[in-house]
Amino acid sequence: MNAKNLELKTYISEEKLAAKVAEIGKALTEKFKGKKVTAVCVLKGSFMFYSDLIRQIDTDITCEFFGVSSYHGGTTSSGEVKVTLDLSTPIEGQHVVLVEDIVDTGITMNYLKNAIESRKPASLTTVALLEKPDALKVPCKLDHVGFQITNEFVVGYGLDYDGYFRNLPYIAQVQNFQ
Numbered sequence: 719m720n721a722k723n724l725e726l727k728t729y730i731s732e733e734k735l736a737a738k739v740a741e742i743g744k745a746l747t748e749k750f751k752g753k754k755v756t757a758v759c760v761l762k763g764s765f766m767f768y769s770d771l772i773r774q775i776d777t778d779i780t781c782e783f784f785g786v787s788s789y790h791g792g793t794t795s796s797g798e799v800k801v802t803l804d805l806s807t808p809i810e811g812q813h814v815v816l817v818e819d820i821v822d823t824g825i826t827m828n829y830l831k832n833a834i835e836s837r838k839p840a841s842l843t844t845v846a847l848l849e850k851p852d853a854l855k856v857p858c859k860l861d862h863v864g865f866q867i868t869n870e871f872v873v874g875y876g877l878d879y880d881g882y883f884r885n886l887p888y889i890a891q892v893q894n895f896q
């Protein structure tokens with residue numbers, strides 16, 4: 719029994735998530751050691767991944783938050799990206815690490831990449847915890863991907879269904895959508 723009466727099945731456990739986050743954090747530490755990084759959290763879905771990841775990156779970091787919405791409550795992307803919160807400071811000349819929860823059609827990540835690039839950072843490194851390669855509608859090259867998954871709707875670890883399930887500490891598949 720839960721808020722939406724949905725049956726959830728663990729898809730990626732807390733242990734697997736923690737190991738992957740540590741691995742990506744290590745790679746980013748090696749890449750940016752001794753440099754200052756601006757880590758951009760894409761709200762809302764990546765807040766949990768982001769907060770775990772930045773604790774695994776051993777260099778100077780400032781935090782920025784970029785709010786976008788493309789689902790408007792359902793389980794399929796509207797294809798239209800709406801900015802709900804812009805960055806609070808200029809990022810020109812900075813090494814930016816963009817942290818996204820999941821790349822589905824690729825439309826949101828492409829939008830974000832263009833939005834960041836247009837502000838002329840010194841570099842842009844893209845990270846997504848999850849990627850659904852079969853769902854891509856536009857080409858979307860990522861620098862770091864946690865897990866490639868099948869084309870199914872997942873929740874937890876920051877990802878929601880209609881606002882719920884973001885607090886699950888693991889990634890789950892929904893079994894019984896009507």
Ligand code: 5GP
Pocket residue numbers: 763788789795818819820821822823824825826827870871872873877878879
């Ligand atoms: P895209 O623009 O790549 O189609 O969609 C990216 C956004 O859609 C993600 O940031 C995320 O908010 C949402 N999204 C895509 N797939 C899923 C999914 O399986 N579960 C949830 N909860 N959100 C998803």
